[in-house]
Every structure is written in structure tokens, then in C-alpha cells.
Amino acid sequence: MRSEDLSRLEAAVRDANPLPQPSDLIGSDQSAAVALLIQQGTDRLSATLQRPETTTSGPLRRPSRRWVKPVVVFVAACLLVLAVVGGVLLLSNGQPDFIDEPSPSTTTAPLPDEPAAYDVGYVSVAPDGSLWAAADGGVVRWDVTSGTPTVYTTDDGLPTDDGLPADGAFRVVVGSNGTVWTGGSGWIARFDGSWTTFSAPRSEGPMAVGPDGAVWTAYGERDLARFDGSEWQQFEAPLPLDQGVAVPWTAFLDVAADGTVWAGTNEFRGVFAFDGANWTHYTSVDGLPAPLSGTVAAAPDGTVWVGSVSGDGSPGAGAARFDGSTWTVYTTAEGLLDDVPDVAVGVDGTVWAIHQNGVSRFDGDTWTAFPDVSGIGMFATVDASGTLWMPARDGGVIGFDGVDITRLETPANETASPTTTVIGPAGTWNPILATTQAKPVPPAASCPPGTDPDAPGPADQERPAAGWTGNLAAAFDQHAGRIVYVDTLGETWTLDVCANTWLRMNPTGALIGELSAGLVYDVDSDVTIALGFEHVSVYDANTNTWTQPTNDVIGLDDGLIVPYGAVYDPVSGLVITSTMDRYDSEAWDLWAYDVDTNTWALLGPIAIDRDTPCCTQIDLLGYSAAIDSLILTTYIGSDPTTILINPRTGETTFDATGHPTGIVDLGWPGNVYGPSGDTVYVYGHFGGTLGIAGFDSPTSTWVWYETPAELPSRYVAFGAAVGDPINNRLVLINGVHGDWWSDATNDIWTVDPATGEWTQLLAPSSP
Numbered sequence: 081m082r083s084e085d086l087s088r089l090e091a092a093v094r095d096a097n098p099l100p101q102p103s104d105l106i107g108s109d110q111s112a113a114v115a116l117l118i119q120q121g122t123d124r125l126s127a128t129l130q131r132p133e134t135t136t137s138g139p140l141r142r143p144s145r146r147w148v149k150p151v152v153v154f155v156a157a158c159l160l161v162l163a164v165v166g167g168v169l170l171l172s173n174g175q176p177d178f179i180d181e182p183s184p185s186t187t188t189a190p191l192p193d194e195p196a197a198y199d200v201g202y203v204s205v206a207p208d209g210s211l212w213a214a215a216d217g218g219v220v221r222w223d224v225t226s227g228t229p230t231v232y233t234t235d236d237g238l239p240t241d242d243g244l245p246a247d248g249a250f251r252v253v254v255g256s257n258g259t260v261w262t263g264g265s266g267w268i269a270r271f272d273g274s275w276t277t278f279s280a281p282r283s284e285g286p287m288a289v290g291p292d293g294a295v296w297t298a299y300g301e302r303d304l305a306r307f308d309g310s311e312w313q314q315f316e317a318p319l320p321l322d323q324g325v326a327v328p329w330t331a332f333l334d335v336a337a338d339g340t341v342w343a344g345t346n347e348f349r350g351v352f353a354f355d356g357a358n359w360t361h362y363t364s365v366d367g368l369p370a371p372l373s374g375t376v377a378a379a380p381d382g383t384v385w386v387g388s389v390s391g392d393g394s395p396g397a398g399a400a401r402f403d404g405s406t407w408t409v410y411t412t413a414e415g416l417l418d419d420v421p422d423v424a425v426g427v428d429g430t431v432w433a434i435h436q437n438g439v440s441r442f443d444g445d446t447w448t449a450f451p452d453v454s455g456i457g458m459f460a461t462v463d464a465s466g467t468l469w470m471p472a473r474d475g476g477v478i479g480f481d482g483v484d485i486t487r488l489e490t491p492a493n494e495t496a497s498p499t500t501t502v503i504g505p506a507g508t509w510n511p512i513l514a515t516t517q518a519k520p521v522p523p524a525a526s527c528p529p530g531t532d533p534d535a536p537g538p539a540d541q542e543r544p545a546a547g548w549t550g551n552l553a554a555a556f557d558q559h560a561g562r563i564v565y566v567d568t569l570g571e572t573w574t575l576d577v578c579a580n581t582w583l584r585m586n587p588t589g590a591l592i593g594e595l596s597a598g599l600v601y602d603v604d605s606d607v608t609i610a611l612g613f614e615h616v617s618v619y620d621a622n623t624n625t626w627t628q629p630t631n632d633v634i635g636l637d638d639g640l641i642v643p644y645g646a647v648y649d650p651v652s653g654l655v656i657t658s659t660m661d662r663y664d665s666e667a668w669d670l671w672a673y674d675v676d677t678n679t680w681a682l683l684g685p686i687a688i689d690r691d692t693p694c695c696t697q698i699d700l701l702g703y704s705a706a707i708d709s710l711i712l713t714t715y716i717g718s719d720p721t722t723i724l725i726n727p728r729t730g731e732t733t734f735d736a737t738g739h740p741t742g743i744v745d746l747g748w749p750g751n752v753y754g755p756s757g758d759t760v761y762v763y764g765h766f767g768g769t770l771g772i773a774g775f776d777s778p779t780s781t782w783v784w785y786e787t788p789a790e791l792p793s794r795y796v797a798f799g800a801a802v803g804d805p806i807n808n809r810l811v812l813i814n815g816v817h818g819d820w821w822s823d824a825t826n827d828i829w830t831v832d833p834a835t836g837e838w839t840q841l842l843a844p845s846s847p
Contacts, residue, residue, distance in 0.1 A: 200471040200490060202459040206254040211461075211469055213477055214249040215490060219262050219271075222477070222488050224463075229490065232275065234630075244269055245277045245592040245628055246615065255289040263287060266570050266593040266612070268295065268307065279570030279590035279626075281305050281312070290335040298330040298343060300547065304354060305569060310586065312569040314545050317352055318359050319345070332458070336378035344376045344386060351376060351386055367407035369397035375458055377425040385431060387423040387457070396420030399433050415447030416440050422457030430466035433457075439468060441482060453480045509684040509730030512672055518653030519604040525561025526806060527578035533807045537580030537828070537842045544573045544582060546799070546814045546824035554800040554813060555599035555608050560621045563802055563811060564599060564608045566591055568824075572619065572626070577804045577811065580828070580841045589626035591617045597643035597657055598800075604653040605675050611643040611657060618675060629678040633671075641671060645700030647710065649727055656710065656727060658686070658700035668698055670710070670725070686712070686723070687732040698723070702760035704777035709733075711760050711775055724780070735780060761801070761810050761833070772810065772831055785836040799824060808833070811841075 202214040211222040218233035233247045245267050252262040260271040268280040268287075281299040288296045294308045302319040305312050319329055330352075332344040341354040350363035362368055374387035382404060388397040396419035398411035411419050417440045421433035431442040434457025440447045455470025455478050462468055467481040479486040527533055547568030554565045562574040562583075572585045597611035599619075610617040614635050618627050633641055643657035654672040670683040686698055698714040712723040724733040760775045772785040799814035810831040816824045828842040 199475055200459075200477055201249075202251050203461050203469050203471060203477055204252050204254045204260075205461045205463040205469060206260065207256065207258050207464075209463060211463075211477065211479075211488065212252045212254055212260055213471070213490070214252040214262055216248055218244060218247045219249050219252055219260075220490055224479070224486075224488070227486075227488055229488070232271070244275055245590070250284045251287040253287045253289050253295070255293050256291060257293060259289075259293065261287060261289060261295050263297070264593070265614075266595075267590055268297075270309065277590045277592070278307070278309075279566070279572065279592075280307070281569050282594045286331055286333040288333040288335045288341070290339055290341070291337055292339065296333055296335060296341055298333055300329070300568075302329050303547070304341065304343070311584075312545065312571060314547070314569065315354065317343070317354070318361065319349070319352075332375045334376050334378045334384075336384065337380060337382065340378075342376045342378055342384055344374055353384075362402070362407070367409075368400055369409050375422040375424075377423045377431075379425045379429055379431070380427055381429060385423045385425055387421045387433065389420060399423055410442075410447065415449065417447075417449040417451060422460065424457070424460040424462050424468060426462030426466050427464050428462075428466050430462055430468075432460070432462060432468045434460055434468070434470060439480065441468075448482075450480070450482075453478075453485060455480075510672075510681055511728070512681050513649060513652045513654065513656075513683065514728040516652040516654060516674075518650055521603045522559040522606050524558045524805070527561075531578040533578050533580065534839060534841075535580065536840065537582075539843055539845065541581055542584060543826050543842070543845065544571065544584075544814070545569045546826040552799040552814070553595050553598040553610070554802040554811075555601040556802050556804060557601055557606075557608060557621050558603060558805065559606050561806060562621070563804070563813075564601070564619060564621065565800060565813060566595070566599065566610070568799075574621070575811070575813075575828075577806055585624055587619070587624045587626050589628075591619070591626050592628055593617075597646040600646040600648055600655055602653075602655055602675050603648055603650065607675060609646070609655055609673070609675055611646050611655075611673075613642055616673075629675070631678055631680065633680040641669070643671075644698075645712075647700060647703045649703055650705060651708075651727075656683070656700070656703070658698055658712065670700075670727075683727070684730050686725070687730070688714075688723070701762065701775070703727070704760070704775075706777040707780075709777070711777075713762075722775070722780070722782075761803070761831075774833060785831055785833075788838045798829075804830070 199216045200213045200220070201216070204212050206212060209224055211224050213220045213222075218231050221230045221232070222228065232244055234244050244262075246264050248264055249262045250264050252260065254260050258272075262269050262271070263280055265284055266280060266282045267277055269275050269277045281297065281303070285298045290296060290306075292308075294306050297305050297307075299305060302317040304315040304317065306315070307313075317329065330343040330345050334342050336342065339356065341356075343352045343354070345352065350361055350366075350368055353360040353362070368386070369388070374389045376387075377385045379385065384402040386400045386402070388399065398409050398414075398416055398419045399421050401408045401410070410416055416433055416435075417438045418435045421435050421440065424432045424434065426432075429444075433440040433442070433447070434455060437454070438449060438451035439453045439455075439457075440449045455468075455472055457470060460468060460470040463479075465481065467479050467486075469477055469479045472478045472487065476490045477488045479488070544565060544567035552566065552568060554563050556562075557564050557574075560574070561578070562576055565573045565575060567573060570591060572587050572591065574583050574585060575581070576583065591610050593612040593615040595610055596613045599608050599610050601608050606620075606622065608619040608621070610619065612634070615628055616631060616634055618629060619625070620627075634643070636642060641659040643659055646655055646657040648654075649656050649672075652672070654674050657671050657673065659669050659671055668686045668688060670686060672681045672683055673679075674681075688698070698712055701711045701713060703710055707724070708726060708728070709724040710727055712725065714721055714723060722735040724735070725731070762773045762775075771787050774783045774785065775781075776783055797816045798812040799816055801810060801812045803809075804811050807830075810833065812829045812831070814824050814826055815829075825844040826842075827840065827844045830839045830841055831837070832839070
């Protein structure tokens with residue numbers, strides 16, 4: 081962004097913030113930061129929603145979580161500015177009566193300022209009065225009486241002592257029995273004296289605990305999920321998708337005493353109530369002010385409160401209370417400090433509204449405004465005494481009881497910056513794949529006599545959750561003779577390819593985080609490796625266990641790598657992955673991973689002209705033993721190109737003759753892949769036609785398998801595909817279709833590479 085453009089945007093931010101009190105002002109350094117966030121969010125949001133302008137004819141890719149965080153930052157920055165402007169206008173047009181008392185006194189439990197304190201994103205109070213917070217460096221528990229914090233991180237013993245799977249937690253909630261739940265992308269953890277980790281939908285969305293102890297979260301375009309400690313259930317909100325939703329449909333959840341789940345929606349689409357079977361959608365037609373779409377809080381007397389935000393040039397709408405039949409709206413006319421509040425309700429019935437410029441408390445009849453109390457309201461909580469607790473704007477947590485402010489400082493963040501160990505000088509090819517030898521491999525499984533692998537599986541069997549969000553990946557475990565599959569809820573399943581039946585594994589441990597390179601079976605180590613944006617997880621089918629080996633390479637931060645595509649090299653016994661930063665043309669490399677020693681080695685750069693813009697991604701599809709080459713695809717200019725790389729020497733061959741694959745976005749529904757025999761297969765839309773493309777290694781040509789007429793034409797992709805070497809076929813799991821690929825079936829198809837014949841092994845279950 082040019083300096084003069086940033087200066088103009090910064091000036092606009094300052095102009096929109098003419099508050100009279102110095103303590104309420106956005107400073108020049110903060111306005112510059114807000115201005116930069118807005119510009120970056122605008123640029124990234126535009127790039128996310130824009131259709132690709134390459135020549136590929138495949139379907140649009142869904143935005144990855146690397147887009148979601150900038151979008152959320154952008155929206156939060158815009159709401160911050162709009163809320164300040166709305167507060168100024170309302171204060172100048174008839175301010176409510178403020179409490180006529182001295183400014184609140186402050187009690188602080190100080191901790192060292194250096195290194196930097198953890199930033200807090202969510203707070204929740206436990207029945208014993210302790211306060212819990214999700215922070216960027218872990219989960220913090222305070223003894224409120226003494227102000228003493230306890231920090232839980234990955235250093236608390238994972239995996240041997242069941243510590244947290246990741247330090248960055250997005251949410252923390254506490255049930256009525258004192259059980260603490262926290263979660264991040266692709267995982268959820270329970271604390272009842274020690275931590276237990278479970279897989280979860282890929283979500284940074286809200287969490288809430290019901291009266292029965294079950295945890296609820298919202299994710300995707302319109303999905304709720306319920307977890308009872310052993311099993312996830314999916315529920316789809318009747319929310320139309322024709323509005324092009326590109327962010328989670330709700331950021332706020334609460335569960336009432338009767339078990340009803342209440343969800344506030346994004347983009348001013350009202351409020352949903354879900355009783356476990358039926359959905360009720362409340363909008364301005366039902367008495368909600370328009371637009372009203374914000375935090376939700378269920379009160380112990382059965383009423384529900386909803387806060388509001390402002391946007392699209394419209395002012396805030398105040399706070400609304402639902403008594404089971406009627407919505408009552410409270411605004412500045414009734415005493416609110418301003419009309420853009422978040423809401424929080426305590427077990428004693430105390431209601432707080434949190435604004436950008438203070439807080440308001442409701443005693444059942446009137447509102448009292450406190451303009452000198454500042455905190456972040458969307459993640460606030462209220463304890464049994466009626467004290468409001470909020471994340472502080474500059475780190476830590478603040479509490480306000482109507483008289484005094486208590487500040488709890490977060491502990492110092494002493495986490496060391498991760499480092500990457502690079503083997504071999506940059507620009508040279510690492511000989512590790514030529515000098516490392518694979519171990520003897522376990523015996524491969526085969527189908528028992530009398531089984532018919534071509535017979536459809538039972539239609540009424542339990543099966544994985546269908547969907548396009550989450551991990552959606554598969555790998556074939558040759559020793560077990562089963563497909564290992566991770567569904568949209570992050571749960572682990574296996575498919576018996578001889579009887580075509582699913583088995584829910586309920587493993588010890590969980591796959592953590594969102595996958596970037598899918599699953600790959602390491603044959604000589606007899607484990608399945610899950611490579612993600614920020615984590616590596618390893619599944620051992622022999623013990624039915626997921627573990628997370630520690631490493632200093634994987635991550636989204638500067639200097640770390642993100643795997644895209646992964647293959648097993650049978651010569652060295654190592655897993656090879658391609659890494660590329662979409663925004664850094666200097667980050668196109670190949671790495672090798674040894675799961676037995678948990679070590680990474682940089683093989684070398686992909687030999688492509690880095691000065692010539694060529695591609696949005698280089699995709700590693702597979703390995704061919706027939707020609708001892710890795711098979712990759714990309715675009716060079718406008719030409720879809722196959723890249724063959726000798727993993728022992730780094731020698732690279734390009735074929736730009738124009739094959740049907742184009743760009744293959746691994747891990748997403750746009751195209752999926754799976755090796756079968758010595759051929760790489762890619763599923764997707766090519767040249768406007770749906771089908772399978774297979775790479776024939778000896779001839780270096782692509783073979784086309786067009787989809788049959790009986791395959792539903794609505795499908796745009798399958799959630800996962802994997803080769804089945806026992807039966808010499810390609811297995812395609814869970815067809816995906818609809819706007820934003822939000823609708824998915826739970827069926828299975830196979831393709832016979834020898835004949836091109838398609839067979840449905842498992843029909844979709846009845847609704």
C-alpha cells in the first residue's frame with residue numbers, strides 16, 4: 081500500500097473519531113494500524129471472492145482458512161470504526177443519564193510486561209468463581225480472589241500427559257458442572273483435571289455448553305454441531321445461500337436452560353433458535369429491530385437477549401429481549417449508553433450491555449450507564465455476583481462490579497520463536513533420497529475368500545458426516561487393508577474395501593488442525609500422516625491412536641513451511657511434500673519427512689523460472705516407480721504443465737503440451753487425487769466436462785475417463801479420492817454440489833482404470 085494512500089485512509093479514520101475524551105480517542109498510531117487493517121482486509125476480501133482469471137476450466141476453489149482470518153480482521157476493524165462513529169452521533173443527540181458517582185477505582189494484579197503478555201480473545205467463568213480465558217499462547221485460569229494465573233499450553237505434557245494440542249485457542253467455555261472446553265481449528269479439548277483432546281469441525285467459530293454438558297459450535301455456511309464427549313452430530317440451519325456467504329454464518333451462540341440453541345447471524349439476518357429438531361428464524365417481521373444481528377445471551381429466567389451491530393451506513397439497533405413470545409427493544413431512549421451493544425447475562429440475571437465507549441447495566445427496569453469502563457464485549461461473561469468480565473483492549477482481563485474495576489494481567493508470553501533447520505545449502509539438491517533406504521514393509525492385506533468387493537455396501541449402515549468443510553481426506557492403509565478417512569467433523573473412520581462398510585474408529589487422541597496436504601500412508605513405518613497448515617498428526621491403525629509429533633518446521637509464520645500435496649517414496653521410505661506460499665514466489669520447494677525420527681529435510685527448489693509469473697500453486701500429485709519421478713502440475717503462463725522431478729537428483733522435465741488437469745488444488749473439493757497402481761488420478765472438471773484424468777507414466781500422457789450418465793450431474797467434485805490397490809480401483813467418497821459446495825452426499829463411487837467403468841458402492845442414505 082502506498083504511503084500517501086495509507087495517510088489518506090488514516091486521516092479518514094481520525095476524522096471518523098472526534099470523541100472529546102482523550103481516553104476514548106483512537107491515537108494516531110492506532111488509527112494508522114486500523115487504516116492498514118482496513119486496506120489489507122479490503123484487498124484480501126476482494127481477492128478471496130473474485131473468480132480466478134486463469135485459463136483453468138475447473139470449479140472455483142473455496143477460500144482456505146488463510147483467507148478467513150484476514151476477512152475477520154477486516155470486518156472487526158470496520159465494526160470498530162463504525163461503532164465509534166455511531167457512539168459519537170448518539171452521544172451528541174441526547175445522552176442517557178450517567179451514574180452520578182466518581183470514576184471506578186482500579187485494582188490490578190500486575191505481572192511483568194516483558195516479554196509481551198498473551199492477548200485474550202474469550203473469557204468464561206466457572207461455577208467455583210475461577211475465570212478462564214482463551215489466549216494466543218494457551219488457556220489461562222485465574223483465581224479471581226488472589227489474581228493468580230495458571231497457564232495451560234502444549235508444554236503441559238502432550239502427548240504423554242494429555243496437554244493442550246495447540247497453544248492458540250479460539251474459545252473457552254465452562255459447563256454448569258465445572259468442565260472446561262476449549263478449541264481451535266480442527267480440535268476441541270476438555271479439562272476435568274487433565275486435558276483430553278478430540279477432533280472437531282474445522283472452525284474458529286463460537287462454542288457454548290448446554291445444560292446437559294454437550295458442547296455446541298457453528299461452522300461452515302449454515303451448520304451447527306453438537307458434541308457429547310464421544311460423538312458429533314450435525315444440524316443444518318435453513319439459511320439461504322444465495323447471498324454468497326463467505327464467512328461463518330454465526331459468530332455467537334448460547335444455550336438456554338431448556339436446551340434451545342440460540343444463534344446470532346452475520347450480515348443482519350436475524351436470530352435462529354433450534355430446539356434439537358425444529359428451527360425458528362426471528363427477523364424484523366417478528367419484532368426484532370432491523371438490522372439486529374449480534375451477540376446472544378440466554379438468561380436463567382428463560383429470556384434471551386440479543387445485541388446489535390451497525391453496518392452498511394445504518395445505525396445500531398440497541399438491545400432486544402425475548403420473553404418467549406415478544407421482543408422488547410431497548411435503545412438510548414431507555415438509557416443505553418449507545419445503540420451498538422454486545423450483551424452478557426449472569427446466572428443471577430444481571431444484564432450488561434458493552435459498548436465501545438463504556439458499559440450499561442440493566443436491573444430489570446432501568447439502565448445505568450458507566451462511560452469510564454472499557455473492554456471487548458463480544459467475548460464477555462458475568463459471574464455469580466453480577467460482576468462483568470471482559471477481555472481488555474490492551475491485553476489481559478478487566479472486571480467491573482458497578483463500583484470498582486479489577487484488572488487481571490495475563491502472564492508473560494515466553495514462547496520462543498520457532499526455527500527451521502535446513503539441510504543442505506540453498507539452491508542445491510539434497511541427496512538424502514538417494515542415500516536413505518526404506519525399511520522392510522509390513523505384509524499387505526487382501527480380501528478374505530468369499531467376499532465380493534464389487535457388491536454395494538449396506539444402505540442403512542452408519543457412515544461419516546458428509547460435507548465440504550473440515551479435513552475431508554483419505555489414505556489407503558495397505559497393512560490394514562482399509563481406507564483411513566477423516567470426515568467434515570474431524571472424526572476418524574475406516575472403510576473396509578472388501579465388504580464396503582464403514583467403521584467409526586473413536587481413536588485415542590485426535591487429528592489436530594486443518595489439513596493442507598491431506599493424508600499419506602507411510603508404508604514402511606505403517607502409519608498414516610496428516611499434514612496441515614500448522615500441525616502434523618500421525619495415526620497408527622494398529623493402536624487406533626492419533627499423536628502430534630513436535631517439530632519446528634510446519635506453520636504459517638515467517639520462515640515456516642505449509643505442505644501442499646504429499647507422497648510416499650518407496651525407495652527412501654520418506655514422505656515428500658511440496659511447499660509453496662501463494663504470495664511468495666520464492667517459496668516453491670520440496671521437503672522430505674521422516675516420521676520415525678520426526679525430522680525434516682529440504683530437498684531443494686522446484687526448478688522453475690521464478691521471475692516469470694506462472695501459477696497460483698504447484699501441486700504434487702504422486703510418485704511413479706516406473707520412471708522414478710515425482711508428478712506435479714501447474715500453469716506456466718496460460719499453459720497447463722506437467723512437471724516430472726527425479727527425487728534422487730532433482731533433474732526436472734517439463735511437458736507443456738496441454739493436458740486436461742490444469743491446477744489441482746489438493747485437500748479441497750475442487751479436485752481430488754489418489755494413486756492406484758503406478759498411475760496418478762485426478763478428479764474434477766476439465767474442458768467443461770466432469771471426469772477422471774489419469775497420468776500414464778511410461779508414455780507421459782494423460783488418459784481421460786468421462787463420468788457416466790448415471791452419475792448425478794449436480795456433482796462438482798468428491799470430498800476425497802484414494803487408490804485401492806487390493807481391488808485395483810479408484811474410490812471416490814462423498815459427492816459435493818450446490819452453492820459454495822455446501823451440499824454433500826454420503827455415497828461412494830469407484831472407477832476401474834482398466835476399463836473406465838464406474839460403479840456405485842454405497843448409495844446416499846435417506847434424508
